[in-house]
Amino acid sequence: MIRLTKIYAISGLFFLINLNHLNAQVVQSTSATGHIFAEIIPVFSAREIAQLNFGRFSPGPQGGKIVLSPQSTISVLGSVFIGTGSHNAASYYVTGDEDASFSISLPSGPVILNHTASAKTMAIEEWYSVPAPGTGTGVLQNGFQVVNVGATLKVGTLEDNPVGIYTGTYTITFDFN
Secondary structure (H helix, E strand, C coil), rough: CCCCHHHHHHHHHHHHHHHCCCCCHHHHHCCCCCCCCCCCCCEEEEEECCCEEECCCCEEEEEEEEEECCCEEEEEEEEECCCCCCEEEEEECCCCCCEEEEEEEEECEEEEECCCCCCCCCEEEEEEEECCCCEEEEEEEHHHEEEEEEEEEEEECCCCCCCCCCECCCEEEEEEE
16 A cells, blocks of 8 residues: 555656646746837928018119029129119028938919009019029938029019019929938
């Protein structure tokens, strides 16, 4: 009987060892930590910081053109006399993702300026910018760039363009590439 008890005890011990071994294999698991990344970039935007201003001038007997460069230099073609006062190119502050490129689209057709007290008009026929218009010509160094815009104003005679103020609006488009 002692022998039978020893056999039962040894068998039970083997059973428990095997059961623990099976449990160890089934229960054993591992885990790992995954990482997630997302980045919010600045919104691509543009705002006018200086208006396009051809300044003060007087039309001559044949009229002519005033060319205002993106660097704010002015030149005259024809019989237009420049007056005193200031003139300047338009400036836009463009912001967005650092080192991103963008495209500039200037008006393709003439933009009309209207006399504030009559039906008389003048037209802007040509547009220029620095950086130049086109696909991917601007780069947002440090997340921004200033774009300067000039144009050519066609001026008629004093009869065509009487004394007074002329105003208008135009659209310039900046596309994020």
